[in-house]
Amino acid sequence: MLLRDTIHTARKALSTNKNRSALTMLGVIIGVGSVVLMTSVGASMEGLILGQISSIGAKSMIIFPGQQEGSQGTVTAGFDSLTFEDVDALSRLKTVTSIGPGMFVDIATAIYGREETEPRVIGTVPNYFKNRDMPAALGRTLDDRDILGAKHVAVIGSEIASDLFQFENPVGKRIKLGDLTYTVVGVLEPIGTQFFQNADEFVFIPLSTARSVTGQKYLNMVSLQSVGDFDLAESDVKSLLRQRHGIVNPKDDSDKDDFIVRTSKQANDILGSVSLGLTAFITTIAAISLIVGGIGIMNIMLVAVTERTREIGLRKAVGARKADIMLQFLIEAILLTVIAGIIGVILGIAISGLTAAIVNKFLDTYDFAVSVPAIFLALIMAVVTGIVFGIYPARQASKLSPMTALRYE
Amino acid sequence: MPSKKAPLIETIDLCKSYFNEELETPVLFDINLTIQEGEFLSIMGPSGSGKSTLMHILGFLDNPTSGKFLFRGDRTKSLNDDELARIRATRVSFVFQAFNLLPRTSVLDNVMLPLLYHPTIPASERVERAMHAIATVGLTERATYFTNQLSGGQQQRVAIARALVTEPDIIFADEPTGNLDSTSGIQVMDALQQLHDDMGRTIVLVTHEEATARHAERIIHLKDGRIASDSKKFKRVRSNGKGKLK
Incomplete structure (x- = not known):
């Protein structure tokens, strides 16, 4: 079976059950959307903080009286x-x-x-x-x-x-x-x-x-x-x-x-550690949402395999190989996650744009920023989710014996 | 010296058992059967006699437990799943009792379905071939209809068109009239008979109805998993009532 035909078949199967497809996609939409939103907010915050510290030029330093407490905290009052x-x-x-x-x-x-x-x-x-x-x-x-x-x-x-x-x-x-x-x-x-x-x-x-x-x-x-x-x-x-x-x-x-030397390098280091923390936070959220979304997709695909057992039997009876059936269900899962990913990206960008517009009313240096690599990463993760969580139902479908599948009530 | 042409299908001492954990349930015993190209054959028998199991084995949907199964003289035992699928895509096709059409899908798309898996028919020929098959069963004007918009008889004729579209060597029809009223059943049997009479198709009909079986030239009776009789005594009965017993 040609890949084009497989994609066409998968698309048709999804459009036949529009409501169910939409609900299935929700988990991935939220996952990808939150990644895009969080990275966008992160990028805007980074821009805001960079703006704050850029007043110290690369060659400049500022000395304050005071004492360093721990790695980040400082006390300057009373010195x-x-x-x-x-x-x-x-x-x-x-x-x-x-x-x-x-x-x-x-x-x-x-x-x-x-x-x-x-x-x-x-x-x-x-x-x-x-x-x-x-x-x-x-x-x-x-x-x-x-x-x-x-x-x-x-x-x-x-x-x-x-x-x-x-x-x-x-x-x-x-x-x-x-x-x-x-x-x-x-x-x-x-x-x-x-x-x-x-x-x-x-x-x-x-x-x-x-x-x-x-x-x-x-x-x-x-x-x-x-x-x-x-x-x-x-x-x-x-x-x-x-x-x-x-x-x-x-x-x-x-x-x-009894003095503190502040340099742009230190400020960048602090920003770096903040960014790292933020990235870890976003990655955790993304991973959790995508796993939850993925499990949702796996569930629905398993239901679809059961529901369409006779169809699978028929396809096998007219000549579909195991690989054809496996690919059909896998592509359905991937299509679901890709469409959900694209919707998630659009929603994420829209909400971060709205957030920026609102925050900008109070903090004029907060600019709308979107992390393009994060968008691609989120989309790739969505596809990977589709593949990982689509494989099991697709394998189940491909393993069905045509005779048993045709008899399924 | 011209060599004798191998039969389309030949089984030698073919047996089939189902296994449930350690429990063996034998279904078919020592089936010796030869089907020549161009035959119209009925496999008859009461429920549980093994007729559907035999059809599934002959149609490459299932493997025998023991014995030989030759297709055009070639043994089929060593074929893997993909090779079996390729034979189903190119050599055999099925008409089922429950039609097994894709719901919410047009007649044309249903008939084109086997062509998606055919290894040699190009995509550009699909529509033309499918429309030709649809015309053969007289449903050209319904080609764009969804299958659930058709009557039972029409749906089974769509299934026949789907079975024809790859021009297979043999068509298996498993209780094709089982879900139809008598008028629709007659129409469907007429369509199958026409395929045999006019186009020379080899057809194996599985049924438990005597009247339906009589459309075939040869009737095999199965009883308790064995061939009880293999007879060519009947002159086919035409649905217009002109056929009669010899």
């Missing part, structure tokens, strides 16, 4: 271990450059005229904008004269600009941060969230100004860039800080340090 002297020492290292220290300033409100908003105020230096890739959309960012003169100037994020000024150009206007007045010298381009903080709600003032306003002697972060080999630069930074802080840590055990 005053990162000082201005550390920054001076770091600036003498040959393996790092563009050192940009930063200090959080506890100011609750920013006011312009009658408009008021809640900013996150950071005192910093020009290098910070370079290291974090934050260019000005209007005016300029901070410059050395602002730092040297401890001027009362501010560079504001795009959301602060729209909150306080709406359609007015903020550059040159004066805003109140706490009790003091600052002149806006620039507005940053919209950045979105970085490290899960909305960078568009930041207000930057010169570090020297922040220091005099707060009297704080320690820093909350230092961003810098490597020169040449990145690993060497990272190791130099750690050695220097350990030496300065009197920490003996020859085994590079980050739990013992």
Whole structure:
């Protein structure tokens, strides 16, 4: 029997029992659909997280005061271990450059005229904008004269600009941060969230100004860039800080340090482990659903074999070989899973598109993403399910003796 | 010197038993039978006499337990499942009591079914051959009908068309009128007789009805698994009543 005829026969058998075929396919549709949906959500989440950490360039690192707890957890609150002297020492290292220290300033409100908003105020230096890739959309960012003169100037994020000024150009206007007045010298381009903080709600003032306003002697972060080999630069930074802080840590055990060095490599590693976890989770769901779907298909195919015993007997009586019958039932099972797989993929894409549209209303950096390899993998798994769970009923059908099958009531 | 042509079918001391675990149930004993090409033969006997079992063996649906079964002079014992299937696809065909047509399928598709498994007839000839077979049983206008839209007699004629379509060496008809009223039964027997008379087909008819069996030229009586009589005494009875006993 030609393969074309076998496929035609299988298709006809399935279309004869449309309702049953549809119900049989449900398990595989859900299985494949959930794989596509989960991988799509996973890809979107990965894009979201990558967006958060991409602010650290490949050559950049950020040092925070604090302590590593375990492999992922960190504690930064209450640490005053990162000082201005550390920054001076770091600036003498040959393996790092563009050192940009930063200090959080506890100011609750920013006011312009009658408009008021809640900013996150950071005192910093020009290098910070370079290291974090934050260019000005209007005016300029901070410059050395602002730092040297401890001027009362501010560079504001795009959301602060729209909150306080709406359609007015903020550059040159004066805003109140706490009790003091600052002149806006620039507005940053919209950045979105970085490290899960909305960078568009930041207000930057010169570090020297922040220091005099707060009297704080320690820093909350230092961003810098490597020169040449990145690993060497990272190791130099750690050695220097350990030496300065009197920490003996020859085994590079980050739990013992009073500072945390964050690099894009680490962030990628964390993302990698998250992705791995997500992949394992999705694979488990997929495997369970496809096994359940497969068992459903096997069940129905076994019922079909019993129901069509006389048909099998007839086909054998008119010359069908064992292989013809086996292939016919196997192709029916595969057709079922392939059709179910395609429906599952379409549904999965549709639901993830809908999810993305809804989430995007709240999180503007969540983009719709579909993993093409995952779609192919899901379809291949569906076909494999059809083959694996179709073989047993198909074998049962092919083994029937024509005479016994014809007598079946 | 011209060699004597081998009979179409020959059995020598053919026996058949069914086995249920250790229990042996013998069904056929020492069947010695020869069927020549072009014969119209009836196998008669009461229920349980083994006539259907004999037909299944002669039709390559089942294997004998012992004895010889020769088809055109060739022994068939060594044939495997696929070889048996090939013979069923090309050499023999069946008409069953219960018609055994595919439901919710057209007459044409039902008649074409054996051609799907025929190793040499090309796909391009299927429709033409099937339509020719359908025309032979007078159902051309019903070719696109679903089989469940036809009367019992018409359905059995579709089954006859299906048996004809591969142009087999022999057609086995197992109680072909068993599920039909008398008028339809006569039509079906006429159709079979026509195949023999006009087209020279070899037909083996299995029946327990004397009247049906009389359509054949030769009647074999089976009793308790043995051939009780093998007679050519009857002149065929035509369904129009013109036939008579010799």
